[in-house]
Amino acid sequence: DAKTTQPNSMESNEEEPVHLPCNHSTISGTDYIHWYRQLPSQGPEYVIHGLTSNVNNRMASLAIAEDRKSSTLILHRATLRDAAVYYCILLNFGNEKLTFGTGTRLTIIP
């Protein structure tokens, strides 16, 4: 499976945008890019996913580089509730299991 690389931790001020990077230089053409987050003492929560085009939903935006070797999860206006570990995961079509790394621990500063 292709691997992802994320910073161990990031900090952001409340009410400001947050850009969480993910590198996946060995991504294959059929790998989807998924993002999950895990709030303290909870199970992971789906955030967003995409294949080639940028994606938006009510939680976040996903910006995918043209060569697909990196992507960025964008939280447009961070709140304290966004403090969590964010996981970038590649999922090949037909593969069912999510392979989590250690993710990025996001701290929101009030």
Add this chain to the structure above:
Amino acid sequence: GAGVSQTPSNKVTEKGKYVELRCDPISGHTALYWYRQSLGQGPEFLIYFQGTGAADDSGLPNDRFFAVRPEGSVSTLKIQRTERGDSAVYLCASSRRSGMARGEQFFGPGTRLTVL
């Protein structure tokens, strides 16, 4: 609406004992997954069910671990002769269908297992 539920929320047992962990998926979800999360690590895949059958059990660490889903809904993860290294949070997830590259998994809150 009801999400994925897991019982018990906490389980403390002694080394060598047998434990069962239960997962109630979202109604109508045909796919069910078990993961295990050790402290400071991301979740690790254990097994995946499509309906009643285990479609992929490649993540089960050894033959002390077994999971069933007899009616295609509720699933039970069974651990025999527990060891201290089995201590972790056991997470269950479900999804509407297979082909997850295009969709999402819904996770439960987990069962925290402590083996003394």
